[in-house]
Amino acid sequence: MDRSLTGLRVLDLSRVLAGPWATQNLADLGAEVIKVERPGLGDDTRAWGPPFVKDADGRDTFDSTYFVSANRGKKSVTIDFSNPEGQEIIRALAAECDILVENFRTGTLARYGLDHASLAQVNPRLIYCSITGFGQDGPYAGLPGYDFVLQGMSGLMDMTGNPDDQPGGGPMKVGIAIGDILTGTFATSAILAAVEQRHRTGRGQHIDMSLLDCVVSLTSYQALNYLIGDRMPRRLGNAHPNIVPYQVFRCAEGNLILAIGNQSQYEKFCNAIGRGDLVSDPRFATGAGRIENRDDLIPQLESEMMKRTMLEWIDFLEPHGVPCGPIYRMDQVFEDPQVKHRQMKVSVPHSTGGDIPNVASPYRLSDSPVRYDHAAPTLGQHTDDVLGRVLNYDAAALKALRDRSVL
Structure with a gap:
């Protein structure tokens, strides 16, 4: 059975969490996601362990559990696009893709001719999603964005935690990188909106996603308590500002x-x-x-x-x-009868042998359900397949590119 996004091809130039989370959502829904990584190194988060995924013999692999949490269902291709030949390969892939997602600092990809303006000339139908800390414009546009910092800047941390006069009082971040996850989720929605727009116009467009924007939007009713009611949010621990008890x-x-x-x-x-x-x-x-x-x-x-x-x-x-x-503690979460019934823990095949556990996608579609065909790829696992199938590179061309350290 086809999935909802079967037939869409995504070029994923993102790394760490916000971008990979968006593209994992697209992969879960059936899009072909081609994840481009640095030869020999890959996504930074591959090394963010322990713990690491174990192979069929119980030995640690080179992939952290952090990495596999956000890269399920993708195909890994290694390309050095700081190299002019690598840039040409990216341009050729972009011409064959529907969507591109990147989360480099503002202006970085323009140096390589891989920004939206350049690739829109190659493929006017390309939906190009940029994810940055602060967006493509404004006084902070050139700064790097980190989830922890943005939780502070958005006001989220100031309203989270115990009051100052209680034990452990003071600002507190959320226990996961909520800004990254939220931005990745918003990016998925924006990309699908752009796909629908393209059905009507035949044109792609540039999507400018900012972590700061997304986390500020998360403040929702707390922000309105201030903007309308002139009530400054205060830390209440686990209490609610608008409902008691x-x-x-x-x-x-x-x-x-x-x-x-x-x-x-x-x-x-x-x-x-x-x-x-x-x-x-x-x-x-x-x-x-x-x-x-x-x-x-x-x-x-x-x-x-x-x-x-x-x-x-x-x-x-x-x-x-x-x-x-x-x-609940985490070990209790997956023993809860409702969590079990909803099958929120799934086993996904991994290329090193055997299955590894994953947290299921929350998408539940009656006619085009999510499938879990394979876990996060090993580094460069699909380079030959993708470049051969999509760009018609033969074995000799691939070898020559490897000899020149492009792949």
Whole structure:
């Protein structure tokens, strides 16, 4: 069965995480993704271990688990495009591709004649997606962009973490490179929008994706609390600025997430735990009142939550329609019955022999489902296949290019 993007070919000049995440999404959906890497070195993240993927004999390979997390389903081709011959190969591949994704610093590829303006002359239908820290223009356009720095600049870190007057208080980054993942996901959407536009116009276009833009957009309702309500976001730990009670509570054993999102749920919760007085109390009778009087309400709930264990609370509250849940360690995530049912852990064939585990794509399409044909490629695994099939290079031409260190 064809997948949704079968027939689209992507030239992937990106590395590390944001760009590779976007192109992995495209590969999952069926596009042919040709990942161009430096001969002998490859994507920086291949070396970001341990841990490393093990071969069929249990020995470490040269590929980190970080690398395989973002490069599933791609074909690896090694080309040195700092070499003029390598640049010609990239131009020839671009002429045969629908989409190009790159995340070099602004202006870098123009030095090689591989920028959008140059390649649009080679292939006017090419959809060219540039991913940078700060975008293609503005006072910071030439600066490198790092997820950690951009989490700070966007305001995300200032609203994440415990208050300054609590133990461990202070700004805190998210536990994954959320800016990279988010930008890669936004880039996927933008690329598919450009594909749809090309159906109507026959032309490709340039997509300018900025990590800073994407992480600023992530601040969403917190930003609007400030822009409209003139309320500066403050760190609340695991609490919510606009909903109370919506946070983590310590139990007799373990910790519980209580996610009460509306008045009905609040009333069900209070009545279930025998605290109807917290509904009738005028301080807590409305959502706005609970926000204003958070410091009076939460200590009363904290004492109530210590009366049962986390598992006892979940068993008790769920039948009452009160949203709640546990905080899992990673080993518990993949043992959860729902996670198992949704098959979020998949085994994917790897070229070194055997299968390796991957986290499944969240895309669920009824008529064109995601398939997991192969894991992240080894360095240069598909060079001969791609250049032979797409550009008609024969064995002698490939050998000559290798002899000149172009491949």
